[in-house]
Amino acid sequence: MALEAWHCARRNGWRFSLAFFSAAVVFGVIRANFVAFACWAGNAPPPYDIRGAGLGLGFAHAVEPFGWAFALYGSWFLAEGTLRRTARWRGEIFPLVLLTTVFMAGFAYAVEAASAPMGWWHWRVANIADPFIYAVPTVGVFDWASVAIDFFLAFLVVECSLYRKSPWRFAVLAVLLVHMVTHVVGYRVWRLGHVYDIWHWVTMWTVGSLALWGGPVLAEVPGTGKRPTLWGGRFDFVPAVAILAMLAIVAYAIVGVSGDLGLLFSLLPLAVGLYLAAPKAPFWPALLLFAAASIYDLRFLPALLPAALVLLYSNRFLRPPAAAARWIGGAVAAAALLLYVPYSMSATTRWEKLARLVRTSTQVQSQGRLDEVLAHQRAAYGLICKYSGGEELLVEIMRTSWLAGDRENFDFAARELETLGPKWRRAQSLWASRSLSVFDGSVDRIRHGQDKPRK
Numbered sequence: 167m168a169l170e171a172w173h174c175a176r177r178n179g180w181r182f183s184l185a186f187f188s189a190a191v192v193f194g195v196i197r198a199n200f201v202a203f204a205c206w207a208g209n210a211p212p213p214y215d216i217r218g219a220g221l222g223l224g225f226a227h228a229v230e231p232f233g234w235a236f237a238l239y240g241s242w243f244l245a246e247g248t249l250r251r252t253a254r255w256r257g258e259i260f261p262l263v264l265l266t267t268v269f270m271a272g273f274a275y276a277v278e279a280a281s282a283p284m285g286w287w288h289w290r291v292a293n294i295a296d297p298f299i300y301a302v303p304t305v306g307v308f309d310w311a312s313v314a315i316d317f318f319l320a321f322l323v324v325e326c327s328l329y330r331k332s333p334w335r336f337a338v339l340a341v342l343l344v345h346m347v348t349h350v351v352g353y354r355v356w357r358l359g360h361v362y363d364i365w366h367w368v369t370m371w372t373v374g375s376l377a378l379w380g381g382p383v384l385a386e387v388p389g390t391g392k393r394p395t396l397w398g399g400r401f402d403f404v405p406a407v408a409i410l411a412m413l414a415i416v417a418y419a420i421v422g423v424s425g426d427l428g429l430l431f432s433l434l435p436l437a438v439g440l441y442l443a444a445p446k447a448p449f450w451p452a453l454l455l456f457a458a459a460s461i462y463d464l465r466f467l468p469a470l471l472p473a474a475l476v477l478l479y480s481n482r483f484l485r486p487p488a489a490a491a492r493w494i495g496g497a498v499a500a501a502a503l504l505l506y507v508p509y510s511m512s513a514t515t516r517w518e519k520l521a522r523l524v525r526t527s528t529q530v531q532s533q534g535r536l537d538e539v540l541a542h543q544r545a546a547y548g549l550i551c552k553y554s555g556g557e558e559l560l561v562e563i564m565r566t567s568w569l570a571g572d573r574e575n576f577d578f579a580a581r582e583l584e585t586l587g588p589k590w591r592r593a594q595s596l597w598a599s600r601s602l603s604v605f606d607g608s609v610d611r612i613r614h615g616q617d618k619p620r621k
Contacts, residue, residue: 167236173404194231204349216287241269243405247443252480257384261377267314272435274310278302279432280416283424292555303554316342371502426585434469536570
């Protein structure tokens with residue numbers, strides 16, 4: 167983040183750099199505390215447990231606001247770089263926010279993939295697996311992405327647009343307020359998911375539709391005489407170095423720590439973003455490569471999204487007149503409903519199946535039918551996101567397998583646990599436990615990183 171702050175100051179002056187990063191950190195503190203309040207109001211624990219978080223800022227941990235500030239600037243850098251290659255972008259705000267949202271999701275995908283293996287944080291709540299995103303919780307990806315709409319859109323309107331002189335400019339902060347209220351309320355709307363799921367989808371598709379129409383543009387920043395920009399000089403490589411350093415850490419977590427090579431999917435959206443932002447990189451090879459790869463495996467599809475959005479946005483200016491663009495925007499908004507309804511209903515169906523499996527597993531366990539318990543637990547594990555709620559379920563599979571003397575299922579659960587972090591590399595030794603109390607005590611010590619399991 168220090169590299170990014172220095173780069174921003176070189177491009178736009180220290181006043182602007184200080185305004186952006188301090189506002190982003192303050193926003194992060196407020197948002198994290200609001201999430202904690204929503205959990206308290208719902209009588210629920212925080213959705214994730216941050217280990218060794220250090221400095222606390224109310225109910226927030228410093229890693230959250232500083233992490234979001236770093237990712238926001240990197241996403242802005244990639245978004246502006248990809249828009250510049252259209253040769254038609256003139257500083258319109260909505261396209262910039264839209265692509266920043268996409269790259270914030272890319273940052274989330276990469277960081278969430280590394281968080282559990284590296285021991286940064288662990289998700290307490292289970293999430294349903296997603297065919298487009300490998301192993302990491304989609305709720306985290308969507309919430310990171312929404313930071314761009316909650317904060318970045320508001321910052322640009324208040325600080326960097328012609329609306330900054332309006333007494334109503336702070337009304338845009340209502341977007342954040344409504345988003346947080348949806349998390350406090352949190353109820354399900356028929357089979358369309360929680361109210362905050364609908365809010366995430368509606369806001370992102372609204373920004374996407376407005377991006378096709380054009381809308382307000384960036385204005386000159388006071389004191390610099392020019393609109394804010396992150397490109398156009400000798401130091402454009404600095405944010406790219408910061409992003410590459412982060413991707414290197416994620417790659418180390420995947421290859422060197424977890425060994426779960428499927429997590430390499432998480433690197434693709436940001437890697438493609440860096441490629442597209444490069445001024446002279448040919449555009450079509452990336453689009454065709456990932457379009458073909460997505461036919462083979464849907465998990466390549468998130469990497470296709472940045473290139474597809476750039477293509478769609480550039481066509482908005484190259485071909486359709488204004489009236490046609492409005493029709494295209496309306497068609498995109500309608501397509502959002504057609505996509506969301508089956509997607510959300512499918513997720514609801516999988517949640518209901520998961521609930522039935524867990525309920526049935528509890529019932530047959532009380533009857534001592536351990537083989538059936540294992541079958542239901544394995545089926546439930548196949549439905550949930552591996553890195554959100556997977557740890558608890560795998561421990562239960564391992565415990566049931568030990569009670570049943572089923573070494574095959576025990577080894578399966580132990581191998582899967584090993585990919586969740588270094589502490590679980592001792593899981594195999596639990597098979598030698600002499601009693602259930604020793605087994606449970608050893609699991610508890612492993613979870614808290616206290617000592618080795620005892621026989």
